[in-house]
Amino acid sequence: MSYQVDEKGFYGEFGGAFIPELLYPNIEELQENYLKIEKSEEFQTEFHQLLKDYVGRPTPLFLAKRLSAKYGGEIWLKREDLCHTGAHKINNTVGQIILAQKLGKKRIIAETGAGQHGVATATVCALKGLKCIVYMGEKDIERQAPNVARMKMLGAEVRPAMSGSKTLKDATNEAMRDWINNPEDTHYIIGSVVGPHPYPDMVARYQSIISKEIKEQMQGLPDYVIACVGGGSNAMGAFYHFLDDPSVKLIGVEAAGLGIDTDKTAATLTLGTPGVLHASRSIMMQDKDGQVIEPHSISAGLDYPGIGPAHAWLKVSDRAQYMAVTDADALKAAVECSRLEGIIPALETAHAFSVLKDLDLKPTDRVVINLSGRGDKDMDTYMRELKLNEL
Amino acid sequence: MQNNLTQLFSSKPKNLLNIFFTAGYPKLEDTTVILKALEEAKVDLVEIGIPFSDPLADGPTIQESSKIALENGMSIEKLFTQLESYREENPEADTPILLMGYLNPVMQFGLDKFCARCASVGVDGLIVPDLPMFIYEHEFKATFEKHNISNVFLVTPQTSEKRIREIDANSTGFIYAVSSASTTGSKADFSAAADYLGKLRDMDLKTPVLTGFNIKNNQNFKDACSFVDGAIIGSEFIRQIAETTDLKQTVASFVKEIKK
Numbered sequence: 140m141s142y143q144v145d146e147k148g149f150y151g152e153f154g155g156a157f158i159p160e161l162l163y164p165n166i167e168e169l170q171e172n173y174l175k176i177e178k179s180e181e182f183q184t185e186f187h188q189l190l191k192d193y194v195g196r197p198t199p200l201f202l203a204k205r206l207s208a209k210y211g212g213e214i215w216l217k218r219e220d221l222c223h224t225g226a227h228k229i230n231n232t233v234g235q236i237i238l239a240q241k242l243g244k245k246r247i248i249a250e251t252g253a254g255q256h257g258v259a260t261a262t263v264c265a266l267k268g269l270k271c272i273v274y275m276g277e278k279d280i281e282r283q284a285p286n287v288a289r290m291k292m293l294g295a296e297v298r299p300a301m302s303g304s305k306t307l308k309d310a311t312n313e314a315m316r317d318w319i320n321n322p323e324d325t326h327y328i329i330g331s332v333v334g335p336h337p338y339p340d341m342v343a344r345y346q347s348i349i350s351k352e353i354k355e356q357m358q359g360l361p362d363y364v365i366a367c368v369g370g371g372s373n374a375m376g377a378f379y380h381f382l383d384d385p386s387v388k389l390i391g392v393e394a395a396g397l398g399i400d401t402d403k404t405a406a407t408l409t410l411g412t413p414g415v416l417h418a419s420r421s422i423m424m425q426d427k428d429g430q431v432i433e434p435h436s437i438s439a440g441l442d443y444p445g446i447g448p449a450h451a452w453l454k455v456s457d458r459a460q461y462m463a464v465t466d467a468d469a470l471k472a473a474v475e476c477s478r479l480e481g482i483i484p485a486l487e488t489a490h491a492f493s494v495l496k497d498l499d500l501k502p503t504d505r506v507v508i509n510l511s512g513r514g515d516k517d518m519d520t521y522m523r524e525l526k527l528n529e530l
Numbered sequence: 531m532q533n534n535l536t537q538l539f540s541s542k543p544k545n546l547l548n549i550f551f552t553a554g555y556p557k558l559e560d561t562t563v564i565l566k567a568l569e570e571a572k573v574d575l576v577e578i579g580i581p582f583s584d585p586l587a588d589g590p591t592i593q594e595s596s597k598i599a600l601e602n603g604m605s606i607e608k609l610f611t612q613l614e615s616y617r618e619e620n621p622e623a624d625t626p627i628l629l630m631g632y633l634n635p636v637m638q639f640g641l642d643k644f645c646a647r648c649a650s651v652g653v654d655g656l657i658v659p660d661l662p663m664f665i666y667e668h669e670f671k672a673t674f675e676k677h678n679i680s681n682v683f684l685v686t687p688q689t690s691e692k693r694i695r696e697i698d699a700n701s702t703g704f705i706y707a708v709s710s711a712s713t714t715g716s717k718a719d720f721s722a723a724a725d726y727l728g729k730l731r732d733m734d735l736k737t738p739v740l741t742g743f744n745i746k747n748n749q750n751f752k753d754a755c756s757f758v759d760g761a762i763i764g765s766e767f768i769r770q771i772a773e774t775t776d777l778k779q780t781v782a783s784f785v786k787e788i789k790k
């Protein structure tokens with residue numbers, strides 16, 4: 140069984156490029172060039188140099204002893220929170236900014252939910268001196284204020300997306316519309332393994348450095364790799380080099396919001412059905428008429444009604460397992476990680492920690508959790524939800 | 531195959547006016563009121579938008595109309611019901627009707643069922659902006675043909691000549707030439723499109739070409755028709771009907787003004 144994209148851009152029945160004709164030249168240009176550029180020595184040299192000296196890779200693989208003692212296995216944390224800008228998102232933006240330069244693009248657009256991808260995009264644009272416009276849902280602008288300020292400090296323009304649920308889905312719509320209106324000089328840096336082919340594969344490749352390092356850092360294979368999934372990029376990066384090692388159990392953790400039996404949830408793979416959203420066929424949350432259901436999660440980065448097509452395929456072909464964690468459980472897990480390991484995780488990442496209690500680990504089990512980002516951006520939410528100022 | 535659309539084009543007419551509006555907007559039951567007014571005003575084609583929650587290729591005006599239409603309770607099933615009663619009440623109506631809708635709602639409805647219902651209520655053609663040509667050829671074409679539904683593809687100033695020829699070969703309705711690479715309703719200057727429309731005219735395509743996306747007035751319409759077979763007006767029409775208290779009158783005078 141292949142878990143990689145085929146030459147037409149599909150993972151089994153999922154994927155493809157369901158783009159309006161208006162974007163055809165842009166997507167065709169990317170499809171024809173992304174592998175060629177990625178494989179060139181020039182790209183490889185610059186990419187790895189920047190990952191090392193600018194992003195701070197390799198990120199450590201840390202043995203979390205107190206969490207291990209609590210849950211019974213050996214729990215290792217892949218420290219993507221230590222990347223420059225505070226999350227894994229920058230692995231992808233470093234790759235895409237080099238690509239955009241090689242394609243001669245002058246203007247960069249991006250969508251962002253939690254703001255981590257927006258910050259990572261604004262960062263590489265500053266590094267390269269390119270104009271940067273980030274679309275962000277109005278609701279997310281409110282709940283991720285520190286990241287909005289960071290983007291502005293870095294010289295990016297933040298444009299609010301005011302339609303629909305005013306979150307990541309709507310920011311993505313606006314970014315795609317911008318691209319339609321500016322097809323010639325603009326590159327769209329999508330922040331996850333979503334969107335039309337070749338984005339899911341391209342972003343997965345840039346993020347695959349995560350599992351490449353894990354493999355090198357661990358003696359032998361882990362038993363579990365666990366990551367949160369919004370669009371699915373940190374999970375795909377962490378799974379990538381283990382896809383063909385069937386003994387490694389891969390677990391993606393989505394946001395259940397208030398619960399999968401409520402209508403305030405973002406548990407796409409648990410509740411969704413096949414459909415086309417943001418130009419690829421995947422699994423999505425929709426009503427019987429095919430209208431997209433507005434999701435809910437406490438975490439802006441997981442508050443998305445779709446999921447990358449590769450994850451839909453991993454689920455359907457039973458290669459990975461997907462679990463859903465509620466807002467309340469994610470908050471509990473965030474506190475636990477903070478107090479047992481001295482690491483405040485991003486709210487997105489906290490979802491991944493919450494499944495430890497459900498795994499029933501053996502003492503010999505070796506678990507890797509992808510610690511996708513740090514929690515600084517979420518301190519407002521943590522303060523409010525955990526009533527920290529009353530402590 | 532013949533339907534009202536291919537029938538219309540068989541005499542190679544010029545100066546065709548195609549009006550786009552969103553089903554179920556401004557009010558749920560306005561669909562057929564507008565349709566009838568357009569028929570009476572003798573527009574050449576009518577394009578009805580099926581509202582979608584995430585209309586990627588549309589600008590603010592059509593987005594807003596889609597949102598309101600959905601809030602009004604519009605759905606594909608509802609639209610077919612409205613068109614059924616329209617046909618019953620207006621058996622003589624023969625203006626070609628196209629539906630424009632995003633892929634996902636159509637797929638959830640079921641492609642074969644969708645095309646069958648289109649045929650039974652007298653819809654002649656479909657525009658699915660996020661249906662790529664290669665998927666159309668492999669997964670959709672046979673079903674469209676079985677139900678005698680024409681398909682319409684878009685071309686833009688960025689579309690290569692080779693691809694325009696492929697699109698021409700695959701089209702059975704008309705080609706929808708976007709006058710500047712843009713979401714619907716953008717404010718680009720029409721004159722910028724002249725080179726491109728001239729190029730399309732000179733390519734001598736088998737399929738008629740209509741241009742759209744930022745035609746607003748009689749002058750734009752004439753300019754467009756000096757190059758290609760006709761033009762499509764959407765956002766401007768929607769803006770006009772949004773504000774009116776007399777739909778029939780507004781539709782009639784809008785069409786008259788454009789075609790004068």
Ligand SMILES: Cc1ncc(COP(=O)(O)O)c(C=O)c1O
Binds near residue numbers: 253254371485487
């Ligand atoms: C720290 C962190 N983790 C995870 C995500 C979710 O994205 P993905 O599923 O693409 O990794 C985000 C998105 O903003 C994030 O900031």
